[in-house]
Amino acid sequence: xxxxxxxxxxxxxxxxxxxxxxxxxxxxxxxxxxxxxxxxxxxxxxxxxxxxxxxxxxxxxxxxxxxxxxxxxxxxxxxxxxxxxxxxxxxxxxxxxxxxxxxxxxxxxxxxxxxxxxxxxxxxxxxxxxxxxxxxxxxxxxxxxxxxxxxxxxxxxxxxxxxxxxxxxxxxxxxxxxxxxxxxxxxxxxxxxxxxxxxxxxxxxxxxxxxxxxxxxxxxxxxxxxxxxxxxxxxxxxxxxxxxxxxxxxxxxxxxxxxxxxxxxxxxxxxxxxxxxxxxxxxxxxxxxxxxxxxxxxxxxxxxxxxxxxxxxxxxxxxxxxxxxxxxxxxxxxxxxxxxxxxxxxxxxx
Amino acid sequence: xxxxxxxxxxxxxxxxxxxxxxxxxxxxxxxxxxxxxxxxxxxxxxxxxxxxxxxxxxxxxxxxxxxxxxxxxxxxxxxxxxxxxxxxxxxxxxxxxxxxxxxxxxxxxxxxxxxxxxxxxxxxxxxxxxxxxxxxxxxxxxxxxxxxxxxxxxxxxxxxxxxxxxxxxxxxxxxxxxxxxxxxxxxxxxxxxxxxxxxxxxxxxxxxxxxxxxxxxxxxxxxxxxxxxxxxxxxxxxxxxxxxxxxxxxxxxxxxxxxxxxxxxxxxxxxxxxxxxxxxxxxxxxxxxxxxxxxxxxxxxxxxxxxxxxxxxxxxxxxxxxxxxxxxxxxxxxxxxxxxxxxxxxxxxx
Numbered sequence: 001x002x003x004x005x006x007x008x009x010x011x012x013x014x015x016x017x018x019x020x021x022x023x024x025x026x027x028x029x030x031x032x033x034x035x036x037x038x039x040x041x042x043x044x045x046x047x048x049x050x051x052x053x054x055x056x057x058x059x060x061x062x063x064x065x066x067x068x069x070x071x072x073x074x075x076x077x078x079x080x081x082x083x084x085x086x087x088x089x090x091x092x093x094x095x096x097x098x099x100x101x102x103x104x105x106x107x108x109x110x111x112x113x114x115x116x117x118x119x120x121x122x123x124x125x126x127x128x129x130x131x132x133x134x135x136x137x138x139x140x141x142x143x144x145x146x147x148x149x150x151x152x153x154x155x156x157x158x159x160x161x162x163x164x165x166x167x168x169x170x171x172x173x174x175x176x177x178x179x180x181x182x183x184x185x186x187x188x189x190x191x192x193x194x195x196x197x198x199x200x201x202x203x204x205x206x207x208x209x210x211x212x213x214x215x216x217x218x219x220x221x222x223x224x225x226x227x228x229x230x231x232x233x234x235x236x237x238x239x240x241x242x243x244x245x246x247x248x249x250x251x252x253x254x255x256x257x258x259x260x261x262x263x264x265x266x267x268x269x270x271x272x273x274x275x276x277x278x279x280x281x282x283x284x285x286x287x288x289x290x291x292x293x294x295x296x297x298x299x300x301x302x303x304x305x306x307x308x309x310x311x312x313x314x315x316x317x318x319x320x321x322x323x324x325x326x327x328x329x330x331x332x333x334x335x336x337x338x339x340x341x342x343x344x345x346x347x348x349x350x
Numbered sequence: 351x352x353x354x355x356x357x358x359x360x361x362x363x364x365x366x367x368x369x370x371x372x373x374x375x376x377x378x379x380x381x382x383x384x385x386x387x388x389x390x391x392x393x394x395x396x397x398x399x400x401x402x403x404x405x406x407x408x409x410x411x412x413x414x415x416x417x418x419x420x421x422x423x424x425x426x427x428x429x430x431x432x433x434x435x436x437x438x439x440x441x442x443x444x445x446x447x448x449x450x451x452x453x454x455x456x457x458x459x460x461x462x463x464x465x466x467x468x469x470x471x472x473x474x475x476x477x478x479x480x481x482x483x484x485x486x487x488x489x490x491x492x493x494x495x496x497x498x499x500x501x502x503x504x505x506x507x508x509x510x511x512x513x514x515x516x517x518x519x520x521x522x523x524x525x526x527x528x529x530x531x532x533x534x535x536x537x538x539x540x541x542x543x544x545x546x547x548x549x550x551x552x553x554x555x556x557x558x559x560x561x562x563x564x565x566x567x568x569x570x571x572x573x574x575x576x577x578x579x580x581x582x583x584x585x586x587x588x589x590x591x592x593x594x595x596x597x598x599x600x601x602x603x604x605x606x607x608x609x610x611x612x613x614x615x616x617x618x619x620x621x622x623x624x625x626x627x628x629x630x631x632x633x634x635x636x637x638x639x640x641x642x643x644x645x646x647x648x649x650x651x652x653x654x655x656x657x658x659x660x661x662x663x664x665x666x667x668x669x670x671x672x673x674x675x676x677x678x679x680x681x682x683x684x685x686x687x688x689x690x691x692x693x694x695x696x697x698x699x700x
Contacts, residue, residue, distance in 0.1 A: 043438055045503075101409040
């Protein structure tokens with residue numbers, strides 16, 4: 001899991017800018033019919049044949065969004081693509097292309113960038129998206145990644161944040177909080193390693209958490225699954241900053257309130273046991289953890305039968321009139337206002 | 351022209367990430383019919399109605415691509431958009447949308463970013479493109495801009511780098527080398543200012559050069575002009591790294607050679623006089639200067655009558671078989687191999 005410290009190192013200046021782009025992208029293959037022309041001209045050419053085009057972009061900065069002390073470069077590349085594809089899936093769309101730009105300082109070798117691009121390529125192959133452009137530059141400090149993802153959707157399938165209706169059911173895919181706890185585990189191991197470099201990390205009890213942090217998967221499967229179930233989500237958003245924050249976005253965009261039920265939050269057993277170990281409240285972890293890359297969406301109550309019991313979905317609440325506010329209903333049946341605290345709140349509790 | 355040193359300063363942390371994006375983009379208006387949804391959801395939604403979609407992206411890093419000592423932030427924003435739109439125009443397409451991501455260190459105030467976005471907004475309004483997304487982040491040092499431009503073209507209008515044919519005429523828009531000399535003038539003034547902070551810069555003899563450096567315009571007008579003239583370019587590329595470099599790209603992509611005639615290179619009188627003043631060869635400046643954001647394209651010989659005499663175009667050479675090589679024919683009728691030296695070569699000559 002730890003970064004490969006390969007002995008052979010090639011300095012980037014040996015290649016030059018054009019050589020670097022070519023070298024890093026020459027093994028990427030084009031697979032999407034909609035990619036008319038990828039890397040190699042002034043612009044890529046796409047043909048979405050009458051469908052809507054979706055565009056989203058993310059910037060990831062070393063020291064702000066990731067720490068290479070516990071994030072291997074290959075995983076970073078994979079995860080950066082996931083974060084972007086997740087935004088396309090959150091429109092109920094299909095991701096088709098990405099562009100990747102990087103700025104790197106001279107402490108990075110060619111081999112390090114090859115690792116990064118190996119992760120990007122694995123993500124492209126697994127998720128069937130084409131790399132169609134990008135840019136490379138030096139930077140004065142650290143690594144910076146800027147990814148733009150492009151996708152398609154039919155007009156009638158698009159799910160906006162603003163489409164939820166009163167009484168709609170609030171549904172979340174997968175489970176929550178694991179990626180955040182994975183980061184806590186890795187951070188603890190790093191501190192142990194600093195004190196005793198001979199310590200062997202034992203991560204066996206945390207495999208799911210660490211995988212959710214280092215190799216998250218975006219929910220490419222949800223749009224086709226909903227089509228199959230004949231469910232049209234009325235609104236949708238992806239969970240990158242934590243459930244609370246995204247619930248509030250959805251409510252504000254749709255001009256509604258909602259009730260989220262604490263006992264309905266989907267938690268993996270490792271999240272429950274590790275929250276206890278870290279003396280954290282697992283509900284707080286699930287609400288504010290972030291980086292889950294699951295989807296949060298609303299459906300009409302009439303779709304209840306199609307959704308209930310499906311292992312991919314948890315119905316965690318329902319939409320209410322705006323004036324009722326945005327609440328968490330606790331196991332003790334208390335109503336607490338939901339606030340977007342994000343990671344800061346978690347760190348203060350520690 | 352110099353940066354506005356406003357006395358009121360707001361620290362970015364007062365706004366938070368979401369507040370910052372909203373604040374910087376709330377005055378941008380959507381004007382393109384193809385923009386179904388801009389900023390505000392997981393992804394933007396575009397509808398290019400059967401046309402091809404073009405995508406290009408550029409990364410601009412402080413200290414590498416620009417120096418804020420002589421590049422005011424508003425101009426930087428404008429120029430960064432120009433560099434991207436130029437790539438869309440170089441496909442013979444129409445630019446329709448952009449996304450803008452920025453990473454900034456805490457030495458930038460809100461007012462500084464407002465200046466940057468004022469330049470981006472002016473570019474959007476002047477060139478009729480919509481800002482439809484982006485991201486903001488902190489950075490540990492300096493400013494970084496990542497822009498993705500999106501455009502459209504009808505299939506039959508697309509101009510690839512690879513489409514040139516033997517005997518085609520090689521045509522360049524506008525004139526060459528002025529942006530590079532503008533940078534030299536600004537750099538000289540900066541050095542004078544460092545020695546004597548009371549020195550008043552006298553840039554009157556260099557207004558065209560400085561404007562080409564600080565406020566370049568991308569050639570949005572060329573695609574419609576060529577349509578009007580009923581000329582279909584067989585290949586096209588934009589001139590960002592210098593004429594030599596782009597001629598070589600075009601030749602290699604099209605598997606051809608070419609002859610470029612020194613006496614046909616379009617030079618502004620200020621380029622000629624300032625080259626002399628700086629003891630530089632104006633031909634070298636025109637060939638390697640870069641940042642001209644003009645278009646280089648090829649047309650069939652049968653289009654000669656439609657192109658000749660048009661003040662927007664200079665016919666600077668013609669395409670030859672690959673084995674004839676890529677040459678500059680000097681005023682003294684000598685053939686010299688054309689090499690892509692870029693700015694490095696110029697700096698060495700100084």
